[in-house]
Amino acid sequence: MRDGAMTGQTNLAVSPAVAPLQIGRMRVETPVVLAPMAGITNAAFRRLCRENGGGLYVAEMVTSRALVERNPEALRIVTFDEDESPRSAQVYGVDPATVGAAVKLIVDEDRADHVDLNFGCPVPKVTRKGGGAALPWKRELFTRIVDAAVTAAATRDVPVTIKMRKGIDADHETYLEAGLIAQDLGVAAVALHGRTAAQYYSGHADWSAIAELKRTVTKIPVLGNGDIWSAEDALEMMAQTGCDGVVIGRGCQGRPWLFADLQAAMEGSDRRVRPTLGEVADTVYRHGELMAQFFGDEDKGCRDLRKHIAWYFKGYPVGGESRHALALVSTLQELRERLNALDLDQPYPGDAAEGQRGRQGSEKRPHLPHGWLDSRELTAEHREKLAEAELSVSGG
Numbered sequence: 001m002r003d004g005a006m007t008g009q010t011n012l013a014v015s016p017a018v019a020p021l022q023i024g025r026m027r028v029e030t031p032v033v034l035a036p037m038a039g040i041t042n043a044a045f046r047r048l049c050r051e052n053g054g055g056l057y058v059a060e061m062v063t064s065r066a067l068v069e070r071n072p073e074a075l076r077i078v079t080f081d082e083d084e085s086p087r088s089a090q091v092y093g094v095d096p097a098t099v100g101a102a103v104k105l106i107v108d109e110d111r112a113d114h115v116d117l118n119f120g121c122p123v124p125k126v127t128r129k130g131g132g133a134a135l136p137w138k139r140e141l142f143t144r145i146v147d148a149a150v151t152a153a154a155t156r157d158v159p160v161t162i163k164m165r166k167g168i169d170a171d172h173e174t175y176l177e178a179g180l181i182a183q184d185l186g187v188a189a190v191a192l193h194g195r196t197a198a199q200y201y202s203g204h205a206d207w208s209a210i211a212e213l214k215r216t217v218t219k220i221p222v223l224g225n226g227d228i229w230s231a232e233d234a235l236e237m238m239a240q241t242g243c244d245g246v247v248i249g250r251g252c253q254g255r256p257w258l259f260a261d262l263q264a265a266m267e268g269s270d271r272r273v274r275p276t277l278g279e280v281a282d283t284v285y286r287h288g289e290l291m292a293q294f295f296g297d298e299d300k301g302c303r304d305l306r307k308h309i310a311w312y313f314k315g316y317p318v319g320g321e322s323r324h325a326l327a328l329v330s331t332l333q334e335l336r337e338r339l340n341a342l343d344l345d346q347p348y349p350g351d352a353a354e355g356q357r358g359r360q361g362s363e364k365r366p367h368l369p370h371g372w373l374d375s376r377e378l379t380a381e382h383r384e385k386l387a388e389a390e391l392s393v394s395g396g
């Protein structure tokens with residue numbers, strides 16, 4: 001982790017406990033993956049996480065269509081820091097030819113070392129058109145998309161992985177079949193978020209589904225995702241499911257030092273980062289600096305930092321007024337001043353800083369195109385709807 005020890009660390013002897021991840025020709029020493037999160041996992045946040053611990057840090061999702069059209073923002077998403085390795089991109093698409101062309105662009109222009117395909121988005125405006133987590137239900141379409149990506153990536157030996165949910169709802173699960181199809185097509189690893197689209201972000205992810213996938217897909221690594229809030233949760237998931245690595249989403253929002261904890265845990269150490277408020281403030285400032293560099297604009301960087309503020313101070317004794325002021329900064333100077341005004345000696349608040357953070361939501365009936373569940377094959381009408389699915393996607 002960055003700048004030496006934070007409060008609460010002990011340095012116990014390290015004995016390698018968990019095997020590295022081998023994803024195609026890509027080796028990841030610490031079997032921990034930063035989940036792609038639209039609007040969060042930009043190059044600044046990934047650097048901050050990397051400064052804490054090892055792993056695979058996936059960029060924000062980009063749509064295949066935007067890439068093929070060479071949309072500047074899409075191209076920026078698949079532009080990595082010079083020292084970022086491996087460079088990991090996530091692509092979302094609904095049309096095999098466009099996904100193939102997008103992956104070809106990435107590998108031909110040497111923009112990434114790894115491509116992940118997103119089949120997990122539960123957002124109604126996406127599933128309503130048959131995209132996201134609704135897509136694997138159309139078996140042949142799913143197969144053709146994955147095949148197109150793997151074929152395009154194979155020209156440069158770039159591994160392709162897929163990330164998915166369990167399915168549409170409890171009666172329409174697709175993950176075991178999708179995992180087997182992916183394995184047969186030459187996908188290098190599969191990641192499962194243990195919820196259906198209907199479950200959105202409600203309740204607790206079903207880790208038993210991850211175990212079931214691990215028992216079913218036996219030739220490539222299986223990665224588990226959902227509700228890992230601490231290094232102990234990660235170890236618990238690996239023990240319960242036998243998965244080969246963990247994928248961390250909301251748990252690292254406002255907590256990039258979780259990657260230091262995860263690395264320690266994977267190495268068999270019980271060293272954990274328990275930052276004082278002053279140490280959190282230093283991390284927030286570092287995040288602000290990286291955001292300003294990333295956007296090439298202090299104001300934009302500070303604005304984007306705002307959504308992270310409440311997560312950083314979860315459980316710390318920081319009053320409403322201070323939080324509000326911090327969430328309104330527009331320069332690094334202001335950020336420094338407002339952070340310095342806090343009572344920085346406060347110790348780690350324990351349980352109050354732990355547990356769930358970020359997006360939640362209740363279970364809801366998934367929005368799907370009319371008649372979507374009637375058949376596993378794509379009708380002409382559904383094909384048309386799908387073409388629109390990529391225009392309205394924003395992660396999830």
Ligand SMILES: Cc1cc2nc3c(=O)[nH]c(=O)nc-3n(C[C@H](O)[C@H](O)[C@H](O)COP(=O)(O)O)c2cc1C
Nearest residue numbers: 035036037038061193226227248249250359395396
């Ligand atoms: C704000 C936000 C944006 C997300 N964007 C994406 C995305 O672009 N691609 C993707 O595959 N998953 C996306 N996800 C889902 C996460 O990658 C992850 O699967 C999910 O949050 C469950 O993991 P967690 O319990 O560790 O958060 C997003 C999640 C959140 C909270």
